[in-house]
Amino acid sequence: MSFTLPKLKYAFNALEPYIDAKTMEIHHGKHHAAYTANLNKAIDGTDLEGKSIENLLINLDKDNKPVRNNGGGFYNHTLFWEIMSPKGGGKPNGNLASAIDSAFGSFEGFKERFTLAASTQFGSGWAWLVVHKGGSVEVCATANQDNPLMPGIGCGGTPILGLDVWEHAYYLNYQNRRPDYINAFFNVINWNEVSSRYAIGKEEVKE
């Protein structure tokens, strides 16, 4: 069994004006497609074939660069498309809102911490909100296509929100203005999806 590029649940232009159609088309159709194809190539005929993507990342041999880069790229983008929606924005509620308030004081405190992580990640990488077993949340950033599921790389736990800060994610529309892109992202966050991932992640041990 091999991995397939997941279909987007919305049109390429659905996240405009925050994320433009051309960026979405290239990002999904070229970048994510390449990570998917290269991941399949990297595991083909090895004992990693047939394992889930989470299993591959949690048990990753960090020296296995093809699986680290392309497995990370496959997983990270799959998550990214799902935690965005044309009907996104606003704030979380319920248990996730409470966890965010306990960790950061308020939603605004979270936004500030997440924005800092995303804007200070030097070069290519991702900013994350993760849930630890028991329900506490934490923000961190990772380089390249690494993510918190990989052993000893990020803050651990289960990623429930991720922001791609590679230039390919924003350069066409925002050029070098990464802070504007980060700010725009908050208008398309699908908090219902993030909340569902929170509810599952706080029960499941992915660390």
Ligand code: MN3
């Ligand atoms: Mn990307």
